[in-house]
Amino acid sequence: MKFVQIIDFETERMDEMRELVEQAAQRAAGRTGGPTHRLVLQDRNTPNRYLVLIEFESYEDAMRNSNDPETTRMAQQLAALCTRPPSFTDCDVREMTELK
Numbered sequence: 001m002k003f004v005q006i007i008d009f010e011t012e013r014m015d016e017m018r019e020l021v022e023q024a025a026q027r028a029a030g031r032t033g034g035p036t037h038r039l040v041l042q043d044r045n046t047p048n049r050y051l052v053l054i055e056f057e058s059y060e061d062a063m064r065n066s067n068d069p070e071t072t073r074m075a076q077q078l079a080a081l082c083t084r085p086p087s088f089t090d091c092d093v094r095e096m097t098e099l100k
Contacts, residue, residue, distance in 0.1 A: 002093035003059040007052045009086035017081050024074045033061045
């Protein structure tokens with residue numbers, strides 16, 4: 001079953017965060033079991049608030065990724081750029097439908 005983690009955070013340093021994520025993606029290129037999709041959303045009513053949805057093939061893949069020292073290091077670096085601690089919501093995907 002697919003798994004999605006939702007990360008809710010606020011930052012004034014989104015460009016720096018994007019750079020860290022891009023660097024991590026380059027280091028992880030070719031690695032199996034990592035995220036399959038990422039969707040970044042910006043709150044229109046609170047411009048410094050973002051939601052990131054990260055999809056994995058399974059909960060187990062997500063937990064292996066979460067326990068990876070590289071992921072831990074990146075998460076710490078990203079959290080340091082936030083104006084409040086990020087919150088995490090773990091979700092099992094029950095249904096996914098392409099509408100167009």
